[in-house]
Amino acid sequence: MLVGAIASGNDYYLHLATAAAIAYILTVAFNLIYGYAGIFNLAIIIIYGLGGFTSVYLATTLGASFWLALLAAVVITSALSVLVALPSRRLGELFLAIQTLAFALALGEVLLNWQTFSGGTIGIYSISPPTLFGVELVGGLPGYYWLAAVFAWMTYALMLRIHMSGMGRMLTALREGPRVLAAVGVSPATTRLVAFGLSGGLAGLAGALYAHFQLVIDLDTFSFGRLVALLLATILGGAGYFLGPLFGVLAIVAMDELSLATSQAQDLVYGIGILVLVVATRGGIAGGLSRLRALVTGGRRGAEPELTGTELTAADIVAAAPGAEAAASIAEQIVDPGSRRRIVVSEVCVTFGGTKAVDGVSVEFSTGEVVGLIGPNGAGKTTLLNTITGDAPTSGGTIALDGEDLLGRRQQEVVRLGVGRTFQSPKIIPELTLVENVMLAADGVGDAGWLQQTLHTPASKRQDRRSHERAMSLLADVGLAGRADHRASDQPYGVLRLVEIARNLMLDPAFLLLDEPGAGLTEFERAEIAATVQAMSRRNIGVVLVDHNMSLINAACDRIYVLDTGRLIAEGPPGEVLAQQHVISAYLGVSG
Template sequence: MTEMSFLSKTLLRPDLAVHVAIPAALLALYAFASGDSYMTYLATAGAISYVLTASFNLVFGYAGIFSLASIAFYGIGAYASVYAENQWGMPFWLSFPFAMLVASVFAAILIFPTSHLRDIFIAIVTLGFAVTAIEVFAQWDEVTGGAGGIYLIDPPSIGSHTFLGGDPSYLLFSLFVVWAVGELTWRISRSGFGRKLIALRETPRALAASGVNDAKIRFAVFVLSGALAGLAGALYAHFQLIISPEAFSISRLIELLLATVIGGAGTFLGPFLGVLVLILIDEVGARMGDLEPIVYGVAVIVLMSVGRHGVANLLARAWQQWSPVRPTVSSATSATVSKLDEEVLTPEGLDSSRPLLVVEDVTVQFGGVRAVSGVTLALQAGEVVGMVGPNGAGKTSLFNSITGEVTPTSGDVLFAGRSILNDAPHQRRKRGIGRTFQLPSLVPDLTLVENVMLGGEIRARAGLLRQSLFSRVARADDRSRRAEALALLDELGLGDRARGRASDQPYGVQRLTEIARSLMLSPALLMLDEPGAGLTEDERGHLAGVIEHLRRRHLTVIVIDHNVSFVASISDRMVVMDSGELIADGAPKDVLQVERVVGAYLGSEAAAHG
């Protein structure tokens, strides 16, 4: 292998490029900066800013949680590490983990009661926490030194060597921390945890549809972000050897937001680039004297308007233009269904002697509106049941009462012989109830195969910690789920599109991808809410072939759709709803002959079918 071919293969393998390029860049930075005291100071300050920005990028960029508390955790980490050293004699190499622990505990206390709030309310709560923390820093004389802060902090040392802030040795230590945080961030971005963070940001409903507890994901990333912010605070305190409340002010929070957004929120390189850009702007502005505020403001406006998606994404688009290897997506609008007949799979552990699903006298009421009124329905294992009715008939509300998105006002829902009323939506997915929604709930920034892989998260052996570290078990899980997801997409005729972004796919492909994701759950019951809406005739024919395949799997399927002919052609039974009531239930040919159904609800189409 020639040197050039090795370089090309390395550049085209993102994991190898990161593991080679990032350490090399950090070593080059150290070699460049360590010979000049000012450059050493600037590089060290930039390294600390990167750690803080990376912590905020995790919670805001990847997970989409607009938390303004990062600056508070930054200060908490700084004061906690210094207090532990001054009051308890803790060595610095323990005070840093202690700072991370204290900051993460505060993060957990803050997010636990607020994780269910919407974004704007989380922003308000976390901003209030940050303002309160800044005030505490300024008033708590015994711990923080009050408004005057803490002076003459002992520099960290190991043996006889002292890591004095501003010296090359402390820069090297800070760059080591940057490497560790960068490696962690990269592993998260490649892992199942990273995919769940992106789903949390873009399409939270996709997590519930995949059996994932979104509150658990939100809690985990918030605590992890708090810990990394605390680490940045400890680095800052031992760099400056003086800390005061001004270092953790709202202006520092604004700088943090700018670095994240300008660099590219939710990207691996974003924090590196954002910090670098702000340092360059500061340096250029400082040389402009009185014009510094104008230079700073104009630069920020230009970057935010020209590169609205951040410098990282501008570079990514430039790389795609240059790169000789480009992902391709098939232009076909539909695929054959011949493969679907090759294998018959049967869900295990089902008692075929009793109904799989029983809806007992379920009523769903929203204020004064009764969406579902006393509906009783039973589904046997292996049945395909079609549900029709006019708009507002209560079909989706009944669906939602079964899958947990809505709590019935009265009645009960039993699955496999037990009540599931007290189960959250993600728990019902784990019990074997898969579903799709009226509008596709795919994560647009993920590929089709990555979207389908979300459905396999409930069977992952690696927990969130091992996923964050992308450990050997997590990598094995990832390979297994990817292979299974690719097989399912191929099974449904979408194998040629597996590596295309979800947002780039036709509507019918997105519909089928949702079904594939639900099949990753290994469900006993699959509920499809208007899967044929917006499809062409060819796509609807392909969908009918998919549903026929699910029947041969002996999977229980219930389908809502407004196309009566389509529903009749795929169903063993049809049920009709109107005004929240179930008005017909039976074989399609019999239901379509019911006078009330034909005349009032299905009209001429059903009459013609009959």
């Protein structure tokens, strides 16, 4: 409103404000796919152009109304973007970028030769302006500015809803660690398709608005130079930040105006401006402001609570007061899976090249017990867990949950069947706060679908409120309530371990596979984990514990399996198994 009021008396400023509003929509589209989801989509500009050509073709050649042509442009560009992403679901970042570049080049060639649609090398001129209630909205006049401003505001509102909802957390997780998404029951491939669809639709919207704003459109408008400008706006504003596109567009407009005012040094001014912004504001303008805000609020908030405690012996580990108190509270929140459930692993083999990482191993786990899985480094412990969760393919054997075959299932499907896991190194999203990391689990298994989360409907808001309350309660139980709103990137290793366990408890799993949860922790922190593990067992959760710390294994486990060079060499109660000479020889390196 303020920009419109200021610019309404000046044709140049009005034209500039309209172009900036359209540029904001396009920058939001790229920030969503690149900044949030971490996908370098090089086809974004040609999709932007396709939106413009589609709306013009439908309105000019086929006689459709501008509003119908605009809607069709958004739908077509969104659908085409999803189709581009479909074959790339298993591609890494580099190969995905190459694929989108290949698509952009191919589509550009198609548009160049489809003259009835794009006008070929000449383009399309004399485009009719849109009308609203009989009033023509001509580019450069107030009517069209308000049209562009309304769509820019709608884009802002949509991104605000995405940013505040589970969809924003899932897109950020896709950028930082796609494996985490699968571990909380979310399909990384589906999330990627959603990102492509949303980004493509917004780019198509911007293209349609631009074509009817300029009343002239040709392929040169959607060249590589426009992609460079878009990338600059995204990076300067702050890739992955909600306000990044706004700051980026304002920065580009300001530098353009300054360089035009000093026409003899235009390129120099532009280059120096970009260099200063990049060097002075790591993470762009929005990132710099975010760090400044954190510095100010952090100073007011004071120091973070200490997590250290007294050293505990192995005999005291379960009886440790802090761990016992937390475990009692956590136990109240764990949902009992009900009837006894079993995972049966039979004669499983895993081969990498010519090496057998797992060689004919047969084990089984039941709910209500804690089972240790130990062995020297390289024994195949983590690989065995990966076969259960769908992370690693097997070359033989069977894995079943209550008689249902798990082989061939994707990790997110296994999670939804009731099997959660942690990793050797905590898989935490550094850009999210601790409470948001825990809430991510509810985003994966909650009732609100991706569309509800994108629009942040009342159902999505209710789910967020419930998951936030439970996440805060779980963090309080592990002594992290005071850090709940702190970013994970600022937290020590032990905190991230506890957050990962809390996130898994949000899933209400029947089984929880813990891969070296005690690694790098103090005895005090291991006491918390041991007490939590036993609390889960008492609530009928099956826990599989992989760790090298014998105090933790002895304190927490009902029975253990021992692996060596991919083979099972012993099983039974911890005290008996660890006293066997061949186990000592294999695990501790002592000659039998």
